[in-house]
Amino acid sequence: MGNATVQLQYWNRATETMPREQRRAWQWEQLQALLTRASRNEFYKQRFAAAGVKPEKIRSLEEFSAQVLYLTKKDLLEDQRTHPPYGQRLMVPESEISQAWITSGTSGVGQEVHALSEEDVRRGAEHCFYALTWAGMQPGDLNVVGWPVATMAGGLVLFEALRRFRAHTMLVQIFDSKTKIERMRTFQPHYLWVTPVYLTRLSTLCEEMGFLPYRDLRRLKGVCISTGSYPVEWAERMQEFWGAPLFDVYGTTQIGTMFGASCEQGVVHEGKRGCFHFIDHWALLEIINPETNEPAQYGEEGDVVVTTFNRVATPLLRFRHGDRVRLLPPDYCQCGRAGPCLEAGTIARYDDMIKAKGVNIWPDAIDAVLFSYPEIDEYNARVYVAQDQGREEIDMRVAFKAGVADTQKRTIVARLPTQLRERTGVGMEVREVAPEQIERFEYKAMRWTDERITGLQKVKFREK
Numbered sequence: 462m463g464n465a466t467v468q469l470q471y472w473n474r475a476t477e478t479m480p481r482e483q484r485r486a487w488q489w490e491q492l493q494a495l496l497t498r499a500s501r502n503e504f505y506k507q508r509f510a511a512a513g514v515k516p517e518k519i520r521s522l523e524e525f526s527a528q529v530l531y532l533t534k535k536d537l538l539e540d541q542r543t544h545p546p547y548g549q550r551l552m553v554p555e556s557e558i559s560q561a562w563i564t565s566g567t568s569g570v571g572q573e574v575h576a577l578s579e580e581d582v583r584r585g586a587e588h589c590f591y592a593l594t595w596a597g598m599q600p601g602d603l604n605v606v607g608w609p610v611a612t613m614a615g616g617l618v619l620f621e622a623l624r625r626f627r628a629h630t631m632l633v634q635i636f637d638s639k640t641k642i643e644r645m646r647t648f649q650p651h652y653l654w655v656t657p658v659y660l661t662r663l664s665t666l667c668e669e670m671g672f673l674p675y676r677d678l679r680r681l682k683g684v685c686i687s688t689g690s691y692p693v694e695w696a697e698r699m700q701e702f703w704g705a706p707l708f709d710v711y712g713t714t715q716i717g718t719m720f721g722a723s724c725e726q727g728v729v730h731e732g733k734r735g736c737f738h739f740i741d742h743w744a745l746l747e748i749i750n751p752e753t754n755e756p757a758q759y760g761e762e763g764d765v766v767v768t769t770f771n772r773v774a775t776p777l778l779r780f781r782h783g784d785r786v787r788l789l790p791p792d793y794c795q796c797g798r799a800g801p802c803l804e805a806g807t808i809a810r811y812d813d814m815i816k817a818k819g820v821n822i823w824p825d826a827i828d829a830v831l832f833s834y835p836e837i838d839e840y841n842a843r844v845y846v847a848q849d850q851g852r853e854e855i856d857m858r859v860a861f862k863a864g865v866a867d868t869q870k871r872t873i874v875a876r877l878p879t880q881l882r883e884r885t886g887v888g889m890e891v892r893e894v895a896p897e898q899i900e901r902f903e904y905k906a907m908r909w910t911d912e913r914i915t916g917l918q919k920v921k922f923r924e925k
Contacts, residue, residue, distance in 0.1 A: 469725050469796060469797075470594055470595070470597070470725070471594070472590045472591045472593075472594040472595070473591070473740075476740055476742055477591070477738075477740060477798045477799070477800070478797060478798065478799050479799055479800075480799060481791075481799065484741065484742070484799070484800070485522060487742055488522060488741065488742065488745055488770070489521065489522050491742070491770040491771075492522065492525060492745065492768065492770065494770075495768070495770055495776060495778070496516040496517075496519060496525075497516075498552060498776070499516065499776070499778060500516045500517065502549070502550060502552050503549045504540055504548065504549035504550040505550070505778065508530065508532075508536075509529075512528075512529070512530050514528050514529060514530075522745065525768075525779075526747060526779070529778055529779050530779065531766065531779050531780075531781040532777055532778060532779055532780045532781065533780075533781055534573060534783070537550075537573045538572075538573060541573070541574055546561075546574055547561070547574055547576045547775070548574070548775075550775055551576055551774060551775055552773065552774060552775065552776065553576075553578050553773060553774045555576075557578050557579070557774070558576045558577065558578065558774060559577055559578055559579040559581070559582050560576075560577045560581075560582055560617065561574055561575070561576050561577070561612070562574070562575045562577065562612060562613065562614045562617065562714050562717075563575075563612040563613065563714075564613070564614075564714045564821070573714065573715070575614075575714055575715065575717070575775050576774045576775050577717065577772075577773075577774050577775070578773045578774040580773050581717060581771075581772055581773050581774055582621060583625070584717075584718075584743075584771045585618055585621070585622075585717045585718035586618065586621040586622040586624075586625045586718075587622070587625060588718040588719065588720075588740070588743050588771075589618060589619070589622035589626075589710075589718055589719045590622065590625075590626055591719075591722060591740050592708075592710050592719045592722035593622065593623070593626055593628070595708070595722055595723070595724045595725055595738075596652070596682075596683045596685060596708040596722075596725075597682055597683060597725070598626070598628060598651070598652065598682075598683075600626060600627035600628060601627065601628065601629060602628050602629065602651035602652060602682070603628075603629040603631065603648060603649070603650045603651050603652070603680075604623055604628055604629065604630050604631065604650060604651065604652045604653075604654060605631050605633055605641070605644065605645055605648070605650040605652070605653050605654065606619060606620065606623075606630060606631065606632050606633065606634070606654045607633055607634055607641065607653070607654055607655040607656075607659060608634060608654055608655070608656075608687075608819070609634045609819060610632055610634065613714070614712070614713070614714040614717070615687065615688070615712070616634070618712065618717070618718055618719065619654060619719075620632070622719075631644065631648065631650070638662060638663060638666050639666060639670065641663065642663065642666060642667055642670060642672055645674075645678060646672060646677065649678060649679065649680045649681075650678070650680065650681060651680050651681065651682045651683075652681070652682060652683050652684070652685055653681070653683075653684045653685065653703075654685045654686075654687075655684070655685075655686060656686060656687065656688050656689050656819050657686050657688075657689035657690070657691045657695070658689055658818075658846060658853040658913055659818075659819070659853065660684065660686060660699055660703075661695075661699075661846060661851040661853075662851050662852050662853065664699065664702055664703075664851060665851030665852070666851075667702075673702075674702060674703040674704055674705075675701065675702060675703060675704030676704070678703070678704065678705075681703065681704060681705040682705060683705050683706055683707070683708050684699065684700075684703050684705055684706070684707050684708070685707075685708045685709070685710065686707055686708070686709050686710075686728075687709060687710045687711070687712075688816055688819065689816070689913075690806055690807055690808060690809055690914065691728075691806050691914065692806075692914055693729050693732065693733070693734060693806070696728050696729045696806065697729055697732075700727070700729070706727040706728075707723075707727055707728045707729070708722065708723050708727055708728065709722070709723045709728045709735070709737070709805050709806065710722045710723075710737075711737045711803065711808065713767075713782060713784075715767065715769070715777055715780050715782065716743075716744060716767055716769060717769060717771075717772055718743065720739060720743060720744060720746075720767075721737030721738060721739045721803060722737060722738060723735045723736065723737060723738075723805050724736075724738055724794060724796045724798065725796060726794060726795070726796060728805045728806055729806075734804055734805050734806055734807070735794070735805045735806075736789050736793055736794050736802040736803060736804055736805050737802065737803040737804075737805055738794065738796075738798045738800055738801075738802060739800045739801050739802070739803070740800055741800050741801065742770070743769070743770060743771055744767050744768055744769045744770055744771070745767065745768040745770070746765070746766075746767055746801055747765075747766040747767070747768075747779070748763040748764070748765060748766070748786060748788045748801075748803075749763050749764050749766055750763050750764075751763065751764045751811060757788045758788070759788055759789060759790045760787070760788070760789070761787070761788060762785055762786065762787050762788075763785075763786060763787075763788060764781060764782065764783060764784065764785065764786075764811060765781075765782040765783075765784040765786055766779055766780065766781050766782070767779075767780050767782065768780070783810055783811045783812050784808055784809070784810060784811070785808065785809045785810065785811050786803045786804070786807075786808050787803060787804040787807055788801070788802075788803060789801075789802035789803060789804055790802065815844055815909050815911065817844045817853060817855055817887055818853055818887050818888075820885065820886050820887050822885050822887060824908060824909060826884050826885060827840075827842070827857075827881065827884075827885070827908075829884070830877070830880050830881055830884050831859065831877070834873055835862075836861050836862055836865045836869060836870070836873060837859055837860070837861060837862070837873070838860045838861055838862045838896060838899075839859075839860050839896070839899045839908075840857060840858060840859045840860065840899065840908060841857075841858045841899055841900055841908050841909075841910075842855060842856065842857045842858070842889070842908055842909050842910075843855070843856050843909070843910045843911070843912055844909070844910070844911050844912065844913055845912040845913060846912070846913050853913065854890065855887065855888070855889040855890065856889075856890050856892075857877070857881070857889045857890060857891045857892070858892060858893075858894045858898065858899065859873075859874065859877070859891060859892070859893055859894070860893070860894055860895065860896040860898070860899040861873075861893065861896075863896075870893055874891055874892065874893055877889075877891040878890070878891050
């Protein structure tokens with residue numbers, strides 16, 4: 462596998478191998494400074510007062526976790542609603558805002574706004590140097606970036622990180638898939654940045670075009686993926702097909718950077734999953750059992766709770782992400798890094814948000830479009846990978862109420878794809894089905910199913 466062997470290399474050996482007690486002391490020092498700042502901010506002052514918390518009396522990381530309440534998406538959205546557009550949690554003058562990131566919720570539902578100062582932008586980009594270095598990147602390496610660069614965090618963070626790392630960056634997200642492949646054929650990149658499902662789509666098109674990456678991309682050193690889970694078998698197949706190791710990164714808009722990344726071992730090693738290493742001087746990471754709110758044990762799944770130390774404009778104290786992760790012991794990986802680990806390739810959401818084609822799709826937004834038609838009774842939707850082309854698709858099945866004329870049904874079905882794309886930015890296939898083909902619910906509606914893992918396993922590729 463691969464055209465190059467990635468050697469162990471540190472971006473900052475001292476922070477990557479720092480003993481746990483020293484790292485905890487460092488975190489406590491930064492948390493004290495953050496609590497001092499937060500106690501002067503109206504948003505946090507009100508939260509502390511409502512919970513009876515006196516931040517000046519918190520004496521340890523453990524007391525902080527025990528006393529300070531979780532911060533949720535709902536809290537942030539309410540703050541923005543009552544104090545638009547950035548909320549009271551903004552800790553710098555508006556004139557010092559360098560960027561504003563908006564989470565990729567559709568139609569305004571779930572869309573948080575996070576303001577960043579120039580210092581935030583710089584720190585977030587430079588923290589990514591860990592991930593770039595672990596993947597073996599060198600200044601001057603050519604990166605083909607398929608992530609969108611807009612108001613969402615991922616593309617902006619990556620672009621800024623590559624620029625400051627002095628890497629060569631080619632943004633190709635606006636091009637169709639075949640054009641992206643032609644750009645790679647012409648410019649011979651060292652790294653490709655895409656989502657797992659889109660990597661499958663590119664692989665299928667490569668074969669159709671007679672372009673085999675393991676043969677034709679002789680400079681490729683790594684394929685970097687994010688925002689999706691995947692089976693081990695799929696990752697191994699992709700590494701063979703592309704002739705390069707896969708690397709994965711984990712980050713969120715709220716954290717403000719690539720907070721975790723796979724190391725030189727990649728996402729799979731000797732038949733087992735790799736892990737995300739966290740350089741947690743950037744933020745305090747807690748993994749909690751969502752039912753008991755107690756710390757998760759090694760090997761257990763839990764929810765991610767993060768306190769951001771190095772965010773100047775809009776820091777977060779104990780923000781609960783709703784990301785389902787599996788906590789691994791620090792010695793899970795043989796690379797020698799000492800921070801906490803999360804299993805690579807299995808991160809998912811506890812809530813019902815669907816991420817498809819790189820965009821967060823909120824069921825509430827879909828409901829608003831479909832149920833604006835009183836003729837529609839119910840719908841189901843599934844996200845899957847088409848086996849013939851490896852393309853990520855959304856199948857929307859709609860049932861109408863009794864008595865709706867066929868001509869009226871056809872008119873609505875014809876309109877919906879355009880309306881859904883306008884609302885979400887994502888294309889969907891819409892078709893009518895009989896009412897008995899739609900699953901019904903007595904409690905919470907679970908209209909969406911995600912079949913992409915199964916689909917990825919079934920896509921076939923030509924043998925070398």
